[in-house]
Amino acid sequence: MTKEQLVIEIERLLKEPSEKPQFNVCDRLPCKNGGFCKPIGTSDYSCECPQNTTGVNCEKVLVCTLNTCPINAECSISNYQILCTCKHGYVKNQTECEPYDECEHRKPCQNGGKCISLQAAAAVDVTSKLYRCECPRHTTGENCEVVLQCTPTSCSNNANCFVDNHQINCVCKSGFATDDQGDCTVKIRQAHVWGEPHYTTFDGLQYDYQGTCPYTLTKPCNYDIDPKFSIRAQNKVYNFDKRVSVVTWVELTIYGHTFKVHENLTLIVDGTIVSVPYQLFIPGDDKWKVKADISSGQMRITTREHIGKF
Known part of the structure; x- marks a missing residue:
């Protein structure tokens, strides 16, 4: 390099600014307690702090x-601050947590229900309710809301x-009983008449009536029973021996009609002999009311209400 070239190079170096060494402000570890430092330009920074810390650094x-918190409050740390939350069953009143009487404030029980405060239980079990309702007998529901x-x-x-x-209760009317499906159907009781003649009553007692007058086998004791009915039996002397009698006919009266079955299986309806099988219909009703048939050498009369089957 010539003398002139050396002079030019020196002048160039003197004119160019010298490069300063790079400096990172986060190298000084300004963020405490696990905070993360983020440089801002070459001379400033910011700290990302853990949830349980606060402050610039x-x-x-x-x-x-x-x-930290008042009585009946629970302390927690969230979003870089301390939080005080009233316990279950308490409500904040300025700086204190006071018992919350839901019965007094909300009056939840309806239709005359009585509200019972459960404040003591709520303080022990956070899942428990703050009240319960004593409901009138004609209401139900948590708040007696259902009439x-x-x-x-x-x-x-x-x-x-x-x-x-x-609750709603259903009780079968007199003369009816609950069946397997929960419906009220006619309560079936059986009495028997046979032989010379023997009578077995509905309550299982047995009698032998040798007289030849008509005997009432059954009829309603209550005039409210619908349909009204009666069943009678007539004995006759057997083999000319007045000491012995047998049943000669059985008579069912129902729906204003009389059905009389004789020992020779003759059926007389309202005084007229009819052929069997037979069915009685009432005007305005398309279903039979009484029917008769013969099976295994026996006359059988059946009603829709299962009254009289013989």
Whole structure:
């Protein structure tokens, strides 16, 4: 390099600014307690702090102590701050947590229900309710909100409906009993007449009536029974021996008609001999009311209500 070239190079170096060494502000570890430092330009920074710390440099550690929150409050740390939350069954009133009486404030029980506070239980079990309702007998539901009422469809036919003990109850009317399907059907009881003649009553007692007058086998004791009916039997002297008699006919009266079955299996309806099988229909009803047939040498008369089968 010539002398002139050397002078030019020196002048060039003197004119160019010298490069300063690079410096990272986060190298000084300004963020405390596990905070993450993010440089801002070449001279500033910011700290991303853990949830349990606060401050510019995460220098303040948030800690729940016994005295951090008021009585009946629970302490927690979230979003870089200490939170005090009233326990189950308590409500915040300024800086305190006071018992919350849901019965007094919300009055949840309806239709005359009585509200019972469960504050003591709620303080022990956070899943428990703060109240319960003592409901009138004609209501139900958690808040007595359902009023129970009997409607035409509440019970099956032949049943009386009433409301008691927070439920709709169905009781079969007199003369009816609950079957396997829960419906009220005619209560079936059996009495028997046979031989010379022997009578077995509905309650299982046995009698031998040798007289030749008509005997009433059964009829309703209650005039409210519908349909009204009666069954009678007539004895006659057997083999000219007045000490012995046998049944000569049985008579069913129902729906205003009389059905008399004689010992020779003759059926007389309202005084007229009819052929068997036989069915009686009532005007305005397309279903039979009484039918008669012969099976295994016996006359059988059946009603829709199962009254009289012989």
